[in-house]
Amino acid sequence: MIFPLSLNPGPLYKWGAVVMALVLGGCSSMPVYDSPQFEEETMTFQNPNGVxxxxxxxxxxxxxxxYMTRADDPYEKSGFPLITSTRAELATLAEEVLWVGHSTVIVSHGGQTIMTDPVFADRASPFSFAGPKRVTPVPFKLADLPPIDVVVISHSHYDHLDKAAVQELSRRQPELVFVVPLGLKAVLNDWGVSNVRELDWWQNTEVDGMRLTATPVQHWSSRSMSDRNETLWAGWMAEWQDFKFYFAGDTGYSRDFVETRARLGAPDLAAIPIGAYDPRDFMRASHVNPEEAVQILKDVGATKAVPIHWGTYKLTLEPMNEPPQRLRRALEEARLEGQDFIILKHGERVSIQD
Structure with missing residues (x-):
């Protein structure tokens, strides 16, 4: 029998645990944060709208x-089209965006490279034997990556924070800067990763001229049954003098995206989730659907966007090929001018300057 790891409606990747593992994480010593998002009474972080x-x-x-009795989904066996890359091919990455899979995106601009939520794990789970299995392989070896300047993490869930990948990236490149929401610095430090900067929403930091700002999104956090919402969740805006990239992280729909544009301006490129949304009444607060993803594109004002958070792990009940199909229909109905989603294959890279 498979059980949820926490009593909340987060994505089904939490369901890869046997019951004995429900106590993993144990009791934690929770610090008090001087943050508008932190509720001292419950010692947890909250969404800005109270959701x-x-x-x-x-x-x-x-x-x-x-979920366990769901109909067969052929894409759980076949996966999706994959474009692989060699070390030599990755070394030529310049002024491009590359979708690794799920929420892992690499953007190269101005001689700098940023990576979002690096997850290379075979399962989105604390276990190697249970939990949602990767259906579309990683398009290259982590060891073949070119130098990365910054890694941003959206939150603590297993399909967004991969301990082994984070440790390997840090080991190979000790100067690599990890930028995380409040509470996750201690987690990464415990894993042996020391070059970590921790931000609250609307705080920013600079890495060699690239300014990174944590932005509010509607979600939650947990890695065990005992740490629900003890760390913050966030989207990220990366800004250069001549280019902006927005990573929406993992989120339900809210007015946060309108405020992000009002405060930080419209990005040139955005990475916006489109999958893991059914059943809707369960997932609405945590995950946008394709129609809401189009609304986010309109809200933030991005010129172009890459859809993420689909086709890599079977997390929820919608057919795995449905998110991009619904996205195309939603785009046709929206009739946007000067804005568009670029639906990439796993491992595909395209210019950010076109």
Missing amino acids: RNDKSFGDLMGLAYN
Whole structure:
């Protein structure tokens, strides 16, 4: 029997644990944060609009049953088209965006490279034997990556924060800067990663002229049953003098995207999630659907966007090929001018200057 790791409505990647593992993480010593997002009474972070992601145990068990008895999805076996790259090919990355898979994106601009949520794991789970399995392989070896200047992390969930990948990146490149939301610096430090900068929403830091700002999104965090919302979640805006890249992280729809544009301006490029949204009543607070992703594109004002968070792990109940299909229909209905999504294959790279 597979059980959820936490009593909340987060994505189903939390369901890769046997019941004995529910206590993993143990009791933590929770610091008090001087942050508008931190609620001292509960010692947890909160969404800015007060939206909470609580569900009953019965609701979760019903969803778990539906997930485990779901209809066969052929893409769970076949995966999606993949473009592989060699070390030599990756070394030529310049003024391009490359979608590795799920929420892992690499953007190269002005001689600098930023990577989002590096996840190379075979399972989005704390376990090697259970949990959502990667259906579309990683397009290259982590060891073949060119030098990375910055890694941004959106939050602590297993399909966004891969301990082994983070440790390997840090080991290979000790000068690499990791920029994370409040609470995650201690986690990475415990993993032996020391070059970490921790930010609250709207705080920023600079790395060799690249300014990184943490932005609010509607989500939650957890890596065990005992640490729900003890670390913050965030989107990220990376700004150069002549280019802006926005990473929406993992999020439900909210007015945060309008505020992000008002404060930081419209990005040239955005990475916006489109998958893991059904059943809708369960996932609405945590994950946008393709139609809401188009609204985010409009809200932030990006010229172009790359859809992420689909086709890599089977996390929820919608068919795995549905998100890009619905996205295309939503774009046709929206009739946007000067804005578009570029639907990439896993491992595909395109110019950010076109």
